[in-house]
Amino acid sequence: MGSGGSLLSFIVRRLLITIPLLILISFAVYSLVLIIPGNPALTLAGGIHSTPATVAKITRQLHLNEPYYRQYLRWLNGVIHGNLGDSLFNPGQSVASGIATRFPVTFTLAVGGMLLSVLIGVPAGIVAGMHSGSARDRLVTVGSSLGVAIPDFWLALLLVIWFAVDTHVLPALGFVAWSTSPWQWFEHLILPWIALGIGGSATIARQVRGALIDTLDQDYMRTAVAKGLSTRVVIGKHALKNALSPAVTIIGIQFGYLLGGTVIIEQIFSLPGIGQYVLQAISEKDLPVIQGVVLITAIAFVLINLIVDVLYGYLNPKIRLV
């Protein structure tokens, strides 16, 4: 079997592993009902205006009086059929539609932030790694240390003050759909992308730098240089392929984290993404929404990990044998 075949079987093996993983995740996600304190029926019944009869009625309506396993199976059955349930506090609005409305915002935010991280982090890491010990290396090292140390929310607030409040160059907050105005869409996302991307780029730069220095120190790299290969071929074809493997993992993990909802950044820039949605749901104990978002986020993480594994397998065929 050729390398393409073994890659395929590697993908199939990884996909099969995800099935029990997803079942486990679904069970853990539903168990949030048991972990999270509070009684949504009491809140829905009018809080301090509630009566025991109303609370009991709403408890029955929500099936909260049923055994835990039955509630789980009912929910799982819905999930399998694509029904994540309805928001408790927004009657008539399905969780699926709530996520579908907000996911594009978070996805756009995550992709933009990640792209910026990669576009800054990878070249910076390569330059620093290729010129280890030089002024350029020190510049990247200091810059990336700062980038890692600065919290994204603090950077976000500074950006708002500089570019929105003081100079009025960019909007302070809000989201405009691409379909409404592509330019305004871009304008409203620049600051959030920068706030999210700087920290990620610093991490990636440090990772790429370290991996590249290690790789360049390998015997096969010295052989390649001794054979008279150009620097471009040595770095581009031989060194980077190995040096980027750990960076791919970092990128994957960061992207998964961003897809889960960048709560604080969404809050600061008033972006209607998944983070805002789940934050509101947590404060209200809107369990179907919390469960839906956590489940979708977990699935996204699993899929991203799968993609990372496949990329890893492509970059390093030895991994496919594991």
Add this chain to the structure above:
Amino acid sequence: MAVVALGNGGAGASPSNDNPNGILKYGFDINNEFTNFDPGTSVNDCGYTVMSNIYQSVTAPGQYAISGGVAQSWTVSNNSSTVTLHIRPNMVFSNGAPVTAADVEASLANTEKSPLRSSLSAIENMNATNPDTLVIQLNRPTAGDFLWAMTYIDGMVYPASSIANAATDPIGAGPFMLKSYQPGSSIDLVKNPKYWDSAAYPLGGVDFVEVGTGPQAVSAITSGAVDMISLDPQQYTEVEHDPNIGTAITQSYDYTVLETRNNAAPFNNVKVRAALEYAIDRAAINKVVYAGVGRPAYQPFPPDSPGYNKSVGNKYVYEPKKAKAMLAAAGFTKAVPVQLMVPSGDTTFQRLATIIQSEMDASGFSVNITLIPGADLLEDVYLKKEGSALLSEDLTNGPDISNTFEALFEASGFPAQYLGTEDLAVAPEVEAANASLSPSLQGPLMQKVGATVMAQGLETPIEFEPSIIAYNKSVVGGKVVAPIGQCRSDLAGIYVKK
């Protein structure tokens, strides 16, 4: 029989720099304070900020009196148990359909399904005797309380035919209509040309833009992202000297309060509660926490309220030595332990709690603060009885000055039951005050209640909260008014400059 005939006056001629198509950008925390447009299923009272611009309620709120809304006038009879509404002539919904008594009846019946709209449980039956008249029979003599509730979400009127889609496609008889809604992001309204008092609203529309509370609110108004926004006192200090930003402040009857667990130690001892009234430095709190724009609450009603008791006056100033002596006289030789529950996520409350802690500690108490998420309050504080005191708010919001005491002191009230604040001496006065909104009836009754509340320490009022609106001077014209109470927007008379 009491007869009332009131109505909002129309605005004068439009100013020369009014842009009739101007859209006001209004900052509002849509994500956390808005559920949907259906008064029957909306579970967030702050949705009133938006919904009140789409729906006309039966009556209209004011600080000292209510006025006509869908009901141009009303009569109260049968010992305050019957309310007869007279529908405003020629009033139409935004879709052109006439507003009838049957619509009001259908609206109230639909909204009554919401457990949050407890005022509507007072309805025994309704009878639309003709298209312009609705007779509402109440099951208790609380017409005043009912008419006040009619200014709110409880009294919003919509066509019977629109109920099924009211959550997403609202039709009302208010000054604006829904243009578009992006959940968690924006709610765009346009002028309702069929509004009965259209001249009072010179705006072409209003876009409610998602802005969270806190520092974002200041960024939003100073950067020009929004034209108008409601601010907390902490944020007020950041804009008060900004030459481009105007502010409007209205004093309200709402107040922050320490609710004590009166059926458990240490606050089941009336002497301990009485000492607590002297353990809070309300004047200092006003300066530090409320930027000096609030008012110390030395009793449950401020001086401009009919419920203000002159003999109580400012008697309960901060006297830590006196409080200590009172506790010693009550038999407490060591500091009295208090577990103070404070809603988390509210910076005003958290700052307030820290100051109260130090003041109470200096007065013979030993306060331990526990932060608790808002969603856990009901379960943990009320049902599981955690904590001995709760930092909270009493929201009166207007002329129904006895409104907030129903739940606190009447036996049927939820806090009364779980905090043990039911008071047999006070409850009858509160019940009697619900019959009418007349200051001559409610005033003396509430003066009496206020004196009892302070003498027995039934609760510890702290600060009357200011309502603050900030606006961009170069964009917003007209007289900006900060509406009393929370979660309200008053856009009458406001216009966007050319």
